[in-house]
Amino acid sequence: MMKVVSKSVLKAHMLEFFRDIEASGEELVVTSNGQPVLKVVPYHREMTVDEAFADVRGKIAYHGDLLAPTTEEWGIT
Numbered sequence: 001m002m003k004v005v006s007k008s009v010l011k012a013h014m015l016e017f018f019r020d021i022e023a024s025g026e027e028l029v030v031t032s033n034g035q036p037v038l039k040v041v042p043y044h045r046e047m048t049v050d051e052a053f054a055d056v057r058g059k060i061a062y063h064g065d066l067l068a069p070t071t072e073e074w075g076i077t
Contacts (some may be wrong), residue, residue, distance in 0.1 A: 004029045004036075 003026060010030050021028055021042055024040060030038035050057075074076075 001028055002027050004031060006031050007037075 003020075005017065005028060005048055010028075015042070017028055020026075021040060023044050027042075028040040029036050030040065
């Protein structure tokens, strides 16, 4: 469940909230006068192409022409 906190409470306990977000991975919604104004989310590093395809690298073989047009395949004339 997403936590919700007011700006004033966040200000008073910011490091505690940040540590909790870092440990749990949960998002935090910050409100002002009862209305959501910010969302604090944990940072996730994006994978490189090599990391994303590491488990299949060298295991896939394609024997067609990679540069051939695909317009016929998609019904485009």
